[in-house]
Amino acid sequence: LAKTTQPISMDSYEGQEVNITCSHNNIATNDYITWYQQFPSQGPRFIIQGYKTKVTNEVASLFIPADRKSSTLSLPRVSLSDTAVYYCLVGPFMNTGFQKLVFGTGTRLLVSP
Amino acid sequence: NAGVTQTPKFRVLKTGQSMTLLCAQDMNHEYMYWYRQDPGMGLRLIHYSVGEGTTAKGEVPDGYNVSRLKKQNFLLGLESAAPSQTSVYFCASKEGGEQYFGPGTRLTVT
16 A cells, blocks of 8 residues: 655634645555545544546545646635544555555644634 | 444443443445554554454454454454553444444543
């Protein structure tokens, strides 16, 4: 599984756009990039997943450049409730079968009023 | 649809005591997982199951046992608790490429 590097922490204010970048230089051809969000005292929650270019859903966008060695999670107009730890994971997208997730220490996002 | 539930939410054990953590899911998922999360760290896989009656070791299986007698339940046992097992334990089940996590069990071993 590819090793990922992301900032330990980030600060933002309500209403701003937040971009969290993850570096994964050793990403393999069949690897996907997945982001999970974890609030204090809760289990992680799936946010978004992508392979290349751009993916958007109702909560976030994921930008992946052509070389796929990095990716950026974009959270538009954050609110206080977006304060959480965000994990970037890289590995094969196992639609069926066993899937192993390797969590690093994540990025702790603090949103202030 | 309750998703993934865990029992108990909190527990304090003395060194050497035993206990069982229960994970239940009502989504008919085949795959289930047990993780532990230590302060300031990511999650580490303890054991997992690919279906009813099966179990397998993850990254940190020592000191734990598991059973999956029914598809909807995945039990994690500590036979002789140690202070190093103080942690938050998360259960998850998998559908497609996404894992669904329970709320966690906070275990303290004194």
